[in-house]
Amino acid sequence: MLTLISDDWAAVWLTLKLASTTTAILMVIGTPIAWWLARTRSGFKGLVGAVVALPLVLPPTVLGFYLLIALGPHGPVGQITQALGLGVLPFTFPGLVVASVFYSLPFVVQPLQQAFEAIGARPLEVAATLRASPWDAFFSVALPLARPGFITAAILGFAHTVGEFGVVLMIGGNIPGQTRVVSVQIYDHVEALEYAQAHLLAGGMLLFSFLALFALYTLNARPPKA
């Protein structure tokens, strides 16, 4: 009976940890960005929207290359992290989190933005006439109404981070328990001609990805309330 070896379990656990951390951070920073994008009339809307969407079209190698240079000891971000006594980020778990936040940003911001846009200005105006403060209106009106958007954003952000490979390969350094995620572990099994181990993990990834999307499309397919 073929089973996952401990290295594989470590990779699975690390991947889940990376995806949860990234998703949590993205929900916190993605919500205000999406809110601003949905409501603003500023001329910068197109610019910010384009920057947020960049990871959708950029090859992961571009992101990986720039992150490796920028986060490294001679790079601008690397200089700052070293000055703060944090060391340098490549080859560390926090480094992967930073990379994943960039990489999965559009997958969280865009569903949220669409959800906020769908609410429209009317419910918030009503809330304002009822003397709700803007913060109160946001938390008690906009957030509940945008709930499907939050679910979509969380599932997509999580699943997309789990599916990350190119960026991790470029800045990860393949350290067990730190940066060796499932996608990299599969790659290593294939390189080492361990196809049986690769099949187990790859099959698991296929199943997970399908279930995530299945849940997403089932939730979204519910007929709108009359």
Place this chain on the structure above:
Amino acid sequence: MKSLLSYLLAGLVFAVSSWVVHAAELQVAAAADLKFAMDEIVEAFRKIYPDDKIDVIYGSSGKFHAQIQQGAPFDLYFSADIAFPRKLEQQGFSVGPTRSYAVGRIVLWSNVRDASQMTLADLADPAIRKIAIANPHHAPYGKRAEEALRSAGLWERLQAKLVQGENIAQTAQFVQTGNAEVGIIALSLALNPVLAAAGGYHLIDDKLHEPLEQGFIITKRAGNNPLASAFADFISSQESRAIMIRYGFALPDENAAQ
């Protein structure tokens, strides 16, 4: 009407002639440590066969092994570890026997300190925070790096500092970008002009690890591609051997290799 026909005919003749002249195409899969040496060898080979199309794809030996098993369109496969082509030969993916073409060496290389004055023991220095090696699980140079560090009694102590490149070129790149202070890389890479200008190297005693014997095969699909056997012969020519030696490869003895 007549002129149209003559145009068509001329086009056809041109197409056929260019096809005849371009009769031979060659796709070579080569391990990443060969990058600079093989570029020069191919350049020299092109001078003899100026009309033929020769492409070299560089990557990790293990990946090419798997791809050839799955029918990848490579005519020759130069592995950094002779065990890989031997396996393919046993499985019937090659024409003729696996040939040894070089023995690689590993070196300590750095662009932030003078590696030529370093020894393996210096790697324990706390000022060195990250050491790049190739993946010891599947990359031939990574396996030898692990063996050398184990022989030197440093493997366990250095665990927290080691970062792994997917192949030996990426390992060098981790050092080049400043993300690791030192790397254990191929001598052939340390000797290329760009890396050589950036830093010196320390040759690691080859008694500390198994030899990095490298081998190549002509794949089954190239069985009747004369350019493939011409290239295979060219590898053992004086010209190629001189290039390989310049990049720090030890060569199999011409008489003993067979």
